Amino acid sequence: MTVVDETPGEPSDTRGRVAELLALREQARRGPSDRATEAQHAKGKLTARERIELLLDPDSFKEVEQLRRHRATGFGLEEKKPYTDGVITGWGTVEGRTVFVYAHDFRIFGGALGEAHATKIHKIMDMAISAGAPLVSLNDGAGARIQEGVSALAGYGGIFQRNTRASGVIPQISVMLGPCAGGAAYSPALTDFVFMVRETSQMFITGPDVVKAVTGEEISQNGLGGADVHAETSGVAHFAYDDEETCIAEVRYLLSMLPSNNRENPPTVASDDPADRRGDVLLDLVPADGNRPYDMHKVIEELVDDGDYLEIHERWARNIICALARLDGQVVGIVANQPQSLAGVLDIEASEKAARFVQMCDAFNIPIVTLLDVPGFLPGVDQEHGGIIRHGAKLLYAYCNATVPRISLILRKAYGGAYIVMDSQSIGADLTYAWPTNEIAVMGAEGAANVIFRRQIADAEDPEAMRIRMVKEYKSELMHPYYAAERGLVDDVIDPAETREVLIASLAMLRSKHADLPSRKHGNPPQ
Numbered sequence: 001m002t003v004v005d006e007t008p009g010e011p012s013d014t015r016g017r018v019a020e021l022l023a024l025r026e027q028a029r030r031g032p033s034d035r036a037t038e039a040q041h042a043k044g045k046l047t048a049r050e051r052i053e054l055l056l057d058p059d060s061f062k063e064v065e066q067l068r069r070h071r072a073t074g075f076g077l078e079e080k081k082p083y084t085d086g087v088i089t090g091w092g093t094v095e096g097r098t099v100f101v102y103a104h105d106f107r108i109f110g111g112a113l114g115e116a117h118a119t120k121i122h123k124i125m126d127m128a129i130s131a132g133a134p135l136v137s138l139n140d141g142a143g144a145r146i147q148e149g150v151s152a153l154a155g156y157g158g159i160f161q162r163n164t165r166a167s168g169v170i171p172q173i174s175v176m177l178g179p180c181a182g183g184a185a186y187s188p189a190l191t192d193f194v195f196m197v198r199e200t201s202q203m204f205i206t207g208p209d210v211v212k213a214v215t216g217e218e219i220s221q222n223g224l225g226g227a228d229v230h231a232e233t234s235g236v237a238h239f240a241y242d243d244e245e246t247c248i249a250e251v252r253y254l255l256s257m258l259p260s261n262n263r264e265n266p267p268t269v270a271s272d273d274p275a276d277r278r279g280d281v282l283l284d285l286v287p288a289d290g291n292r293p294y295d296m297h298k299v300i301e302e303l304v305d306d307g308d309y310l311e312i313h314e315r316w317a318r319n320i321i322c323a324l325a326r327l328d329g330q331v332v333g334i335v336a337n338q339p340q341s342l343a344g345v346l347d348i349e350a351s352e353k354a355a356r357f358v359q360m361c362d363a364f365n366i367p368i369v370t371l372l373d374v375p376g377f378l379p380g381v382d383q384e385h386g387g388i389i390r391h392g393a394k395l396l397y398a399y400c401n402a403t404v405p406r407i408s409l410i411l412r413k414a415y416g417g418a419y420i421v422m423d424s425q426s427i428g429a430d431l432t433y434a435w436p437t438n439e440i441a442v443m444g445a446e447g448a449a450n451v452i453f454r455r456q457i458a459d460a461e462d463p464e465a466m467r468i469r470m471v472k473e474y475k476s477e478l479m480h481p482y483y484a485a486e487r488g489l490v491d492d493v494i495d496p497a498e499t500r501e502v503l504i505a506s507l508a509m510l511r512s513k514h515a516d517l518p519s520r521k522h523g524n525p526p527q
C-alpha cells in the first residue's frame with residue numbers, strides 16, 4: 001500500500017489491515033512534509049523524533065497515541081488533523097532504566113498545545129508517576145494553540161498540576177529546544193532541571209513584541225529569554241549548551257546520577273578510584289591565609305571519583321557551587337562556597353541556588369556534602385531591600401528540613417550566620433569536620449576586635465598598636481579549630497590530605513540513616 005486515505009478503508013483481510021496500519025504509522029512517523037523537516041533543520045534544530053533517538057537507548061522507544069488527532073473545529077482546523085497532534089509521547093530507556101518522554105513537533109502548528117496534544121502529555125505524565133520513572137520533556141512549542149482557545153489553556157493547567165504532584169516523586173527534566181512562550185515556559189519552571197541550547201531556544205512569558213508594546217523596551221528574542229540570559233542572569237536555566245547533541249548527551253549524564261523516584265537511591269557504579277586516595281595537593285591548593293582566593297572547583301575535582309562532577313547552575317550565582325558527583329561510586333550532592341567569586345559570600349542568588357539544590361538532593365535521597373569557606377552574608381542596602389533575610393532563610397529551611405545524610409567540612413573560615421546556615425552541626429549535620437586551618441567565629445578578627453575592644457582601643461595611648469594586639473588576642477583565643485572541637489561542635493579536625501577517605505567512610509556509615517520529620521501536610525517555607 002503506498003497511499004492511505006486518512007479515513008481507514010475496508011481491507012478484506014487481516015494482512016490488508018496490518019498493511020494499512022503500517023502505512024498510517026509511517027505517515028505519523030514522517031510528519032507533515034519534507035519541507036517542514038528541512039525548515040526545522042535549517043534553523044539548526046532537530047526534529048522531535050531525532051531528539052528522542054538521541055535521548056534514549058537505541059530502539060528502546062515505545063510510542064503512545066501515535067495516531068491521536070484533534071477534534072477541534074473552526075479556523076480551518078477541521079481540514080488540518082495531523083497524526084500525533086504535534087507531540088510525540090512514550091517511554092524508553094536511558095542506560096537500561098525506564099524514562100518517559102514527550103517531545104513537541106514544531107512542524108505541526110509550531111508545536112502549539114491544543115486539547116488532544118495536552119491530554120497526550122497528561123497521560124504520559126500520569127504513566128511516569130505511576131511507574132515511578134523520570135519524565136523528560138523536549139520542548140519546542142509556541143505555547144497555547146490559539147485556535148483552540150480556552151481548551152488549550154485548560155490543557156496547560158493539567159500539565160502544571162501534574163508537574164506539581166510529581167515534584168519530589170519522580171525527577172522531571174525540561175529540555176528547551178525552541179521558542180517557548182507563555183504556558184510552555186511555566187511548566188519547565190515547575191520541574192527539577194531546565195536545559196537550554198544557545199541561539200535556538202528561548203523562554204519568556206511574553207515575547208519581544210508584547211514587551212515593546214507595554215514597556216517600550218526593544219529587545220531580541222535571545223536578549224529577552226535566550227540560554228545565556230537564563231543560565232547567567234535569571235537562574236531559570238540550570239544548563240546551557242551550544243548544540244542539541246551535547247545538550248541531550250548531558251541530560252543522559254544527569255539521569256545516570258538520579259534515582260528513578262523518591263523511593264529509590266541513586267544508581268551506584270563500581271569505582272576504580274581508590275577510596276583511600278590521599279589528596280596531598282589539597283595542602284597547597286587552599287591557602288592558609290583566609291583572605292587569599294582559590295578555585296573551589298579544584299578542591300572538588302581532587303575529592304570526587306576520577307575528578308568528574310556535573311555542576312548545576314554553573315554560571316549563575318558563581319559564589320556558590322552546586323554539583324553532583326560520586327564518592328566511591330555513590331552519588332553525592334556537593335554545596336561549596338567559591339572564594340574566587342565575591343570571596344564566597346552568601347547573597348540572595350547564592351542562597352536561592354543552594355536552597356533549591358539541597359531540596360532536590362533531599363527529595364531524591366542524595367547525601368549532601370557541604371564544603372565551607374564563607375566570610376558571611378553579603379552586607380548592603382540592595383541585599384537587605386531585596387529580601388536577603390527571606391532568601392537566606394530558604395537555604396536555612398532547606399538544610400534544616402533535609403533528612404538525607406549530611407556531612408559538612410570547614411576548609412578555612414566560617415563566620416556568623418553563614419556558618420550556621422551552611423549545614424552546621426546545630427542545624428542537623430550528621431557529621432562535621434574541620435581542617436586545621438579553619439576559623440569558626442561570629443565574625444572576622446578585625447571586625448570582632450573593633451566591636452568588643454572598642455573602648456580599650458579608643459582609650460589606648462597608641463590605638464593602632466592596641467587594635468593589632470587585640471586582634472591577635474582574639475585570634476589566638478577563639479579562631480582556631482580546637483575551640484569548636486573542644487566543645488564538640490565539630491566531630492573531628494582532619495588532615496586535608498585524608499579528606500576523601502574520611503568523607504567516604506562517613507557516607508558508608510550514614511547509608512542506612514533514617515530520619516522522620518513530624519507529621520504535617522507540608523511545611524511553609526520562606527518564599
Ligand SMILES: CC(=O)SCCNC(=O)CCNC(=O)[C@H](O)C(C)(C)COP(=O)(O)OP(=O)(O)OC[C@H]1O[C@@H](n2cnc3c(N)ncnc32)[C@H](O)[C@@H]1OP(=O)(O)O
Nearest residue numbers: 109110112141142143144145146147179181182183184207
Ligand atoms: C498560556 C500561553 O501559552 S500564552 C502564549 C501563546 N503563544 C504565543 O503567543 C506564541 C505565538 N507564536 C509566536 O510568537 C511565534 O510563532 C514563535 C516565536 C513561537 C515561533 O516563531 P517562528 O519560528 O517564526 O515560527 P512561525 O511563527 O512561522 O510559526 C510556525 C507555525 O506555527 C504556527 N503557530 C505559532 N504559534 C502558534 C500558536 N500559539 N497556536 C497555533 N499555531 C501557532 C504558525 O501559525 C505557523 O504555522 P504555519 O507553519 O502553518 O504557517
